[in-house]
Amino acid sequence: MSTxxxxxxxxxxxxxxxxxxxxxxxxxxxxxxxxILGPSGCGKTTTLNMIAGFESPTSGxxxxxxxxxxxxxxxxxxxxxxFQNYALFPHMTVAENVGFGLKMQxxxxxxxxxxxxxxxxxVRLEGFENRYPKELSGGQQQRVAVARAIAPSPSVLxxxxxxxxxxxxxxxxxxxxxxxxQQDLGMTFVYVTxxxxxxxxxxDRIIVMQGGAVAQEGAPADIYGRPRTSFVADFIGKxxxxxxxxxxxxxxGNGSWRVLLGTAGMPIMAARMPGLVPDKARFCCIRPExxxxxxxxxxxxEPANLLTGTIQKVVNLGAYLEAWLLxxxxxxxxxxxxxxxxxxxxxxxxxxxxxxxxxxQLLEE
Amino acid sequence: xxxxxxxxxxxxxxxxxxxxxxxxxxxxxxxLTLFFAVPMGMMIGISFQSLDGGAPTLASYSRFVKDGxxxxxxxxxxxxxxxxxxxxxxxxxxxxxxxxxxTSRWRTVVLALAIAPELAGVVLRTxxxxxxxxxRGFINSALMWVGxxxxxxxxxxxxxGVVVGLxxxxxxxxxLSLLTSLQGISPNLERxxxxxxxxxxxxxxHIVLPLSVPGIISSLLVGFTMAASAxxxxxxxxxxxxxxxxxxxxxxxxxxxxWPFAAVMANVLLILMVGVAFIGSRLExxxxxxxxx
Numbered sequence: 069m070s071t072x073x074x075x076x077x078x079x080x081x082x083x084x085x086x087x088x089x090x091x092x093x094x095x096x097x098x099x100x101x102x103x104i105l106g107p108s109g110c111g112k113t114t115t116l117n118m119i120a121g122f123e124s125p126t127s128g129x130x131x132x133x134x135x136x137x138x139x140x141x142x143x144x145x146x147x148x149x150x151f152q153n154y155a156l157f158p159h160m161t162v163a164e165n166v167g168f169g170l171k172m173q174x175x176x177x178x179x180x181x182x183x184x185x186x187x188x189x190x191v192r193l194e195g196f197e198n199r200y201p202k203e204l205s206g207g208q209q210q211r212v213a214v215a216r217a218i219a220p221s222p223s224v225l226x227x228x229x230x231x232x233x234x235x236x237x238x239x240x241x242x243x244x245x246x247x248x249x250q251q252d253l254g255m256t257f258v259y260v261t262x263x264x265x266x267x268x269x270x271x272d273r274i275i276v277m278q279g280g281a282v283a284q285e286g287a288p289a290d291i292y293g294r295p296r297t298s299f300v301a302d303f304i305g306k307x308x309x310x311x312x313x314x315x316x317x318x319x320x321g322n323g324s325w326r327v328l329l330g331t332a333g334m335p336i337m338a339a340r341m342p343g344l345v346p347d348k349a350r351f352c353c354i355r356p357e358x359x360x361x362x363x364x365x366x367x368x369x370e371p372a373n374l375l376t377g378t379i380q381k382v383v384n385l386g387a388y389l390e391a392w393l394l395x396x397x398x399x400x401x402x403x404x405x406x407x408x409x410x411x412x413x414x415x416x417x418x419x420x421x422x423x424x425x426x427x428x429q430l431l432e433e
Numbered sequence: 434x435x436x437x438x439x440x441x442x443x444x445x446x447x448x449x450x451x452x453x454x455x456x457x458x459x460x461x462x463x464x465l466t467l468f469f470a471v472p473m474g475m476m477i478g479i480s481f482q483s484l485d486g487g488a489p490t491l492a493s494y495s496r497f498v499k500d501g502x503x504x505x506x507x508x509x510x511x512x513x514x515x516x517x518x519x520x521x522x523x524x525x526x527x528x529x530x531x532x533x534x535x536t537s538r539w540r541t542v543v544l545a546l547a548i549a550p551e552l553a554g555v556v557l558r559t560x561x562x563x564x565x566x567x568x569r570g571f572i573n574s575a576l577m578w579v580g581x582x583x584x585x586x587x588x589x590x591x592x593x594g595v596v597v598g599l600x601x602x603x604x605x606x607x608x609l610s611l612l613t614s615l616q617g618i619s620p621n622l623e624r625x626x627x628x629x630x631x632x633x634x635x636x637x638x639h640i641v642l643p644l645s646v647p648g649i650i651s652s653l654l655v656g657f658t659m660a661a662s663a664x665x666x667x668x669x670x671x672x673x674x675x676x677x678x679x680x681x682x683x684x685x686x687x688x689x690x691x692w693p694f695a696a697v698m699a700n701v702l703l704i705l706m707v708g709v710a711f712i713g714s715r716l717e718x719x720x721x722x723x724x725x726x
Contacts, residue, residue, distance in 0.1 A: 120628055142627045149628045155621035159643050159724045168639075169629035220629065 072134075073098045073224050073256045074119060079128035081114055088114045090280040091128070096258060096273075098223075101250050103259045103267035106277035107303065112260045115277070116226055119258065121145050133223060143172075148217030148225040152232055154209045156201040162188070162212050163197035169220035187219035188212075190249060207238045214249065224256045231266065243269050264304045268292065276300050292355075294341070298431045301353035308354040308401050315349055315430065324371065324425040327352060334396045336373050338428035349430040356390070358427035359403030361412065362420035372422040377401065382413050389413060393421065480696035493693040497701065503681065507701065510661055510677040513595055518656030520600040522649055525607035529648075530641070532608070533615035547608050555602055559669045562598045563589060566670070590672040598666040603659045607652040614648020615641070644724060647717045654713040658706045678702045 074096040081089040089111040096102050104112045117123040118130060121142035130137045132145060148169075157165050167184035175183070188194055191211040201209055210230060217225055230246075231239045247270045250257045261267055267274050268288045276283045276291060276299075284291055284300045295301035298309050313328045315338075324337040327349070338352055360367045362374060377393030380400070384407065391413055393401045403421075405413065412419060481489040497503055532544055550558060565571045566588040573585040588594055618641060626636045664679040671677065676684075678698055685695035 120624075122624060142624070143630050143632055145628070146630075147628065149625065151621050151625065153619070153621060155619060155625040157622060157626070157640060168626065168631075172626075172630035172635060216625075216629070 071098050072096065073132065074258065075129075075131040076115070076119075077129045077131070079115070079118065079125045079130060081111070081118060081123060082126045088280055089118070089125075092277075092280075092282055094275060094282070094285075096224075096256060098256055099254050100272040101247060101257045101259065101270055102273045102275065103261055103271040104275045104277060105261055105264060105267040105304075106283075107262055110277040111280040112262075112277050113228060116228055116258065116260050119224075120147065120149050120226055146220075146222050148220070148222040150210075150213045150217050150225065150227045150230045152229040154201075154213040154230075154233075156209055156212055156216070158201055160200075161197065162193070162199050162201070162204070165201065165212055166215045166219050168216060173220060183219050184215075187215040190218065190252060191215045192245075206234050207242065210234065210242065214246070218249075218253060218255065222255070224258060225250075227257060227259045229261055230259075232261075232263070239266075246270060268304070276303065278303075294429060295353055296344075296431065297433050298351045298353070299433075301429070301431060306356050306402065306404075308356065308359070309351050309431070310354070310399060312349060312352050312430070315347065325430065327428075327430065330396070330399050332396060332398055334399070336375075336423075336428060337371065337425040338430050339426045341430050344430055344432060348432060350433060351431040353429045353431055354401065354423060354427060356402045356404040358423055359393070359401050360422050361405060361409060362422040364406075364409070364422075367422040371425045373425065373428070375421045375423065376418055377421050379413055379415050379417050379419065382410075382415060384410070393419070395421070476696045476699055479692050480700050482693045484691065484693060493691075493697040496694065497697050503698065506676050506678055506681045507705075509592070509675070510679075510702070511705070513592060513599070513667070513677060514657045514660040516592070516596050517599045517603060517660035518653045520596060521603050521607035521656035522611070522652040524600065525604055525611050525652060526649075529608045529611035529615050532612055533618075534620065548605050550601065551605050555663075555665045556669070558602060559598050559666045562594070562601065562670060566594050566597065589670050590674040592671075592675060594670040595667050595675055595677075598670045599660045599663055602663070602666060603656050606655045606659060610651040610655050611645065611648045614645045614651070618644045647720050647724070650713055650717045650720070654710055654717075657709055657713075661702065661706055 072095045074094070076092050076094040079089060079092045079094075080087065092111075092115060104115060106112045114123060118125050119132070121137065121140060124138070132147065137145060157168065160168070163181065163184045166187050167180040170180045170183045184197070185194070188196065191214050193208060193211045193215065196204065196208065196212075201212065204212065210233075213230070214225075227246075231242050234242060243266060246257075246259075250270075259267070259270065271288055273286065274288055274291050275285045278297075278299050284296050286294075291300065292305055295304065295307075301307045301309055310329055311331075313331065313333055315325055315327045325340055327336055327338050328334065329336050329352070336352075341349075362368065375395050377395045379391055380394050381392040383390040387407060389405045389407055389410060391403050391405055393403060395401055401421075480493060481491070483490040483492055528543070528547055532540060532547070535543075563570065567573070568585040568589070570588070572588060573582075576582045577585065622640050622644070623636050626640045627633075631639060661677075662679060664683065667675065667677045668680050668683070671680065679702070682695045682698045682702070685691045685698065
């Protein structure tokens with residue numbers, strides 16, 4: 069049995085002269101929660117529509133469970149799809165909505181009813197069988213949409229920004245629930261979103277798309293901790309993206325690289341990036357939480373750069389302080405520091421900073 | 434949709450009604466009263482007049498319910514209007530569906546072509562059909578010339594000819610009433626059904642048709658009332674052999690000079706149409722409620 073559910077081989081899509089999707093290669097493993105993440109217009113929804121069969125690729129090949137899907141219409145692909153606006157059938161009850169897929173498969177009335185009941189149970193919406201969609205809240209409609217998509221037991225479920233119509237509290241609760249549903253069913257979920265937090269919270273793998281192409285693919289921690297380009301570093305989480313002027317192999321023994329920051333060329337040690345040609349790096353990324361006060365507990369446990377910074381601005385976010393520090397006269401670093409250190413952070417003060425070598429990431433572009 | 438838009442426009446501050454609010458309605462009110470309400474009242478009055486100028490009487494009404502020829506005409510009107518309503522709706526549906534869903538550049542062209550017949554007058558279009566359907570018209574001449582038939586087929590001066598002509602005249606109205614309804618159905622509903630395994634035909638049957646029933650009803654209503662009140666097309670394509678209420682009213686007024694009886698017939702026709710429209714719109718609003726809850 070194949071462990072890859074969906075494969076895209078050099079898939080491109082043009083609308084007129086516009087290339088919306090450019091030479092995308094993907095392998096989506098069976099039973100995993102995979103997010104396609106990117107800003108609007110990055111080609112993620114078009115990619116989803118091609119997997120569903122609503123659009124056909126201009127070139128390239130899509131395989132589902134090993135079979136080439138060229139010429140196969142959506143109704144024969146045996147996949148589920150949840151729309152952003154739910155798209156529930158308004159003239160059918162919840163049970164009729166959820167049972168629709170099974171009915172289309174030609175199942176008996178009893179099988180349809182039993183299947184609908186089972187699917188509603190897995191989204192924790194029992195007892196709503198005879199309601200109409202308009203009688204339900206947004207969150208409940210969302211669950212019905214998920215139940216309807218999973219009732220015919222497709223091997224893959226595609227979700228197109230399914231939480232973006234819900235309010236923040238409900239969205240956060242549904243994140244957890246969707247992940248639990250996915251794990252209970254062991255189904256492959258392909259989740260399209262522009263919300264990086266959502267993708268980070270739920271996914272086993274994240275595919276970041278930019279301008280129709282895959283910018284980076286990997287586990288959430290990987291994408292966050294080791295962004296390859298300044299686009300990924302900037303799109304996922306907060307980051308300091310700083311220009312660098314030169315990279316030199318430091319040969320310090322611990323495998324760090326020596327780079328010169330900014331036009332003044334302040335030397336700093338950066339993490340060695342396997343597969344990156346040092347000469348090609350133009351930027352480096354430092355996450356705000358990696359800019360620490362040198363006297364903080366554990367700040368010097370690993371090899372770290374020691375810098376002196378002047379505090380320019382402090383914003384209190386409750387649990388954390390966001391501080392802007394001027395380093396070496398020309399570089400502004402944003403940092404996240406625990407609120408208990410507020411006393412040290414008066415504007416104009418000079419503070420000693422520690423940034424671990426491993427936290428300075430070189431970026432390809 | 435229109436109802437929602439209207440209710441949001443009505444802010445509480447605007448509830449205070451002043452003379453100014455009604456001022457723009459003055460002109461249309463006068464026109465409608467003079468040319469619609471007054472003649473309608475007169476029609477009702479005339480229907481009770483006796484021909485010899487005596488006291489108001491129900492004589493014309495009792496003559497109506499006893500006159501076999503007139504009742505046959507009423508039956509003919511109902512059958513004809515029903516057939517036209519069905520033909521218009523069946524033919525308009527695929528066209529309206531195409532117009533509601535198409536994103537092609539031909540959409541505008543098709544829409545223009547669908548509406549274009551309205552630009553030519555009814556009489557003109559009806560004469561066009563006469564040229565095609567007449568005993569010595571295009572179809573009969575061509576078939577006789579080829580030798581398929583030796584006697585002309587009865588294509589005009591009967592129910593068939595009138596239904597064909599009226600269907601053509603009323604079709605654009607059917608398209609427009611269905612279009613509004615079909616455009617209100619989100620394409621994502623069809624996509625959802627499709628990805629759940631429904632074929633094109635199953636999508637139409639389970640999703641599009643049930644959700645467009647209000648549009649179908651309004652198309653049937655438009656078709657029925659327009660056909661029942663049509664005069665020119667039945668007069669020209671039906672001729673002396675196919676009389677409906679509208680042509681019979683005309684005869685009473687112009688040839689027999691029996692205005693009270695003509696008024697009775699017109700009133701019966703009016704009651705028929707108001708009744709059909711009432712039942713239809715009640716059904717439509719109840720379905721709308723059920724479909725959108």
